[in-house]
Amino acid sequence: MRYFLAIITMGFFFGCQEQPKQSVVPAAKAEVVYDMYDPSEMAQLMNKMYAHNQTLKQDILAGNIPVEFPMDFMEIHSAALTKANMRNETFEHFSRIFIEAEKAIYDPNASEPIEARFNTAINVCISCHQTSCTGPIPRIKKLLIK
Numbered sequence: 001m002r003y004f005l006a007i008i009t010m011g012f013f014f015g016c017q018e019q020p021k022q023s024v025v026p027a028a029k030a031e032v033v034y035d036m037y038d039p040s041e042m043a044q045l046m047n048k049m050y051a052h053n054q055t056l057k058q059d060i061l062a063g064n065i066p067v068e069f070p071m072d073f074m075e076i077h078s079a080a081l082t083k084a085n086m087r088n089e090t091f092e093h094f095s096r097i098f099i100e101a102e103k104a105i106y107d108p109n110a111s112e113p114i115e116a117r118f119n120t121a122i123n124v125c126i127s128c129h130q131t132s133c134t135g136p137i138p139r140i141k142k143l144l145i146k
């Protein structure tokens, strides 16, 4: 029992919800526990995008200009979500804007400074999260270049 609660707490902590709401998740619901323990394709992609942008930020701050847009980001258009109905019009809209913003970071002919283009992309991460998955927002904000 204590073991299951620990998994639920972790799932909520890393996932979309900010605070563990154990009262609304009966520990008896094994399928819920399973979902939390086994991140969706989308959750895994999101964690990869987080790590990638963290490295990208360090590169930009060190004065290295990134050259290659990571094509696996395109999986945002197909990766399975924890809840399939999360892939709605709003999600599709923000994924298109996000891919455009992330690609602009790698555009050698862009007129805007790279720091600004990077922050634009991160702000799209945040905008989409405000509509669908607020939990990770404080972590995502840490990616912004001050």
Ligand code: HEC
Pocket (backbone or CB within 6 Å): 014, 015, 016, 039, 040, 041, 042, 043, 044, 046, 047, 049, 050, 053, 080, 081, 082, 083, 086, 090, 091, 092, 094, 095, 098, 121, 122, 124, 125, 126, 128, 129, 132, 133, 136, 140
């Ligand atoms: C189009 C909307 C959208 C965009 C853009 C977006 N996210 Fe997400 N993000 C989501 C949704 C929805 C989930 C929940 C996925 C699921 O549970 O299947 C999520 C989940 C996450 C998670 C939690 C993963 C986990 O382990 O549960 C992190 C961290 C995250 N996103 C970071 C980012 C970062 C960083 C970016 C930008 C580089 C970004 N997201 C862009 C919608 C978006």
